[in-house]
Amino acid sequence: MERHVMVIMPHPDDETMACGGSIALHRQAGTPVTILCGTLGEMGRNMGNPFFANRETLPALREKELREACEILGTTDVRLMGLRDKTIEFLDPEWLSSRIRADIEAIRPSLVLTYHPLYSVHPDHMALGAAVVRAVAAMSPADRPAVHLRAFGTGSETLGKPDLVVDATPVIEVKMAAIAAHKSQTQGMFARMEAKAAEDPAFKEQMIKQRTIENYWIQKY
Amino acid sequence: MKPIQTATVQDALQAFVNRDVYLHIETTNGAYAAQNMQGQTPTMAVCAYVRNAVVRFTRATIAGNGPYRAGLQMDQGWIYAEGLTDWTLDEQGRLLMAGHDAEGRLAISLQLSLTPFHV
Numbered sequence: 453m454e455r456h457v458m459v460i461m462p463h464p465d466d467e468t469m470a471c472g473g474s475i476a477l478h479r480q481a482g483t484p485v486t487i488l489c490g491t492l493g494e495m496g497r498n499m500g501n502p503f504f505a506n507r508e509t510l511p512a513l514r515e516k517e518l519r520e521a522c523e524i525l526g527t528t529d530v531r532l533m534g535l536r537d538k539t540i541e542f543l544d545p546e547w548l549s550s551r552i553r554a555d556i557e558a559i560r561p562s563l564v565l566t567y568h569p570l571y572s573v574h575p576d577h578m579a580l581g582a583a584v585v586r587a588v589a590a591m592s593p594a595d596r597p598a599v600h601l602r603a604f605g606t607g608s609e610t611l612g613k614p615d616l617v618v619d620a621t622p623v624i625e626v627k628m629a630a631i632a633a634h635k636s637q638t639q640g641m642f643a644r645m646e647a648k649a650a651e652d653p654a655f656k657e658q659m660i661k662q663r664t665i666e667n668y669w670i671q672k673y
Numbered sequence: 674m675k676p677i678q679t680a681t682v683q684d685a686l687q688a689f690v691n692r693d694v695y696l697h698i699e700t701t702n703g704a705y706a707a708q709n710m711q712g713q714t715p716t717m718a719v720c721a722y723v724r725n726a727v728v729r730f731t732r733a734t735i736a737g738n739g740p741y742r743a744g745l746q747m748d749q750g751w752i753y754a755e756g757l758t759d760w761t762l763d764e765q766g767r768l769l770m771a772g773h774d775a776e777g778r779l780a781i782s783l784q785l786s787l788t789p790f791h792v
Contacts, residue, residue: 495722497701503777506674506761506769507697507784508791536792538704538720574704605708640776 454483458561458597460552460584462490462540462576464518465634470602471565472525472627473620473666479526480623486529486559487522488552490580493637495537501640513636521633524626531555541579545586548579553587561597564588568603568669571611585671599671614667621664628660674759674771679735682760685768686733686743689785696726697784698754725789728752740772743783754783 457478461467467475467487475485492511499505505513515532522530533551535543556564569582581601588596603611620627631638649656699722706718730745730752745752756772763769767786771779784790 495699495701495720497703497779499773499777499779501777503674503759503773503779506763506771507699507779507782508763508767508769511791538722573708640778643776 453481454478455562456559457483457485457563457565458488458556458559459485460488460490460555460564460566460580462535462567462574462580463493463496463537464489464514465493465521465631465637466567466577467518468521468525468627468630468634470567470604471666472521472630473623473664474565474618475522475525475527476623476626476630477618477620484529485525485527486531486561487518487527488531488533488555489518490533490535490540490576491537492518492532493537496637498637498640500636501643505636510636514634517634517636521630524630524633526626538576540576540583543579545583548583549586549590552583553590556584556587556597557591557595564597564599565668566599566601568601568608568611571603571605571608572601573605588671589673593673596673600668601671602666603669604667611669615670616668618666618668619664620666624660624664627663631663674761674769677735677739677741677757677760677770679737679741682735682741682768682770685760685762686735686745686785689730689768689787690733691729691731692787693727693729695786695789696728696752697724697782697786697790698722698752699724700754700756700781702780703778724792743770752783754781756781757783 459467478485493514494511566584567577567581569578588599701720706716730747732746734744736742741757742755757770758772760770770783772781
């Protein structure tokens with residue numbers, strides 16, 4: 453059992469999509485989980501379907517969705533970094549990793565979950581993941597939390613087998629409810645899923661099954 | 674936001690002519706456009722945005738039968754957007770225009786304000 457888990461992700465919904473099952477399982481085991489969210493996903497193109505947000509109302513809505521989703525997963529400890537969507541890779545890397553290091557040192561987690569610095573598709577994912585890896589590398593070995601990286605998308609197959617496979621089957625309903633709580637971002641996805649499921653009943657089951665597996669690669673120092 | 678009616682939007686645009694205006698303009702096809710996910714055909718992920726450039730234009734026009742186009746004529750250049758479908762004048766007096774696809778996803782936006790947009 454972990455002492456304290458910290459999930460460091462760039463956009464509201466990343467914590468749920470990437471690590472929702474892991475978060476719910478840690479909470480069920482009684483482990484505190486802190487969510488550190490880099491941006492409010494201000495530049496997301498999903499506005500709900502039919503859309504109910506606009507470019508200027510989206511950030512506050514996504515913050516609310518983030519807090520609701522995390523509460524469903526079992527944690528109310530949600531902290532915001534106040535960065536801006538799509539800009540993380542352009543920030544001073546030194547400044548960013550120092551900032552994250554200070555947060556990690558304040559919270560003292562035994563485990564940090566974040567995105568893989570090379571294979572996680574979105575430039576914000578990779579830039580934040582890289583900053584977390586640098587932040588932990590700069591700590592003295594005795595103080596370092598374990599860092600588990602989520603990888604997916606083009607190129608991730610080159611990593612081979614994951615070091616850890618978390619099976620979220622026992623909490624899959626909780627994870628799916630948390631995904632649905634990110635309404636502005638996932639309403640369209642659920643609509644597409646239902647439409648396809650109407651044609652192919654196996655499809656929905658397959659989509660849910662995909663979400664039960666959370667693969668991690670362990671960062672080595 | 675509601676569907677664009679050119680006469681109403683034209684009036685709203687007019688209020689920003691010959692003034693220093695904060696501009697937000699963007700276009701995007703989604704951060705995951707290059708990924709082979711959910712059965713979509715991978716393409717290039719393309720996005721551009723400018724937020725809080727101060728501009729001044731002498732003529733502003735909305736055109737088309739929907740989706741609509743907007744052209745803002747400046748002394749030394751142009752601001753152009755195509756694919757606009759919806760608009761609102763928000764409670765802060767900002768003119769927000771956007772183009773949404775059939776699934777409600779934003780593909781383009783053009784926004785004008787007399788005060789800076791939040792960053």
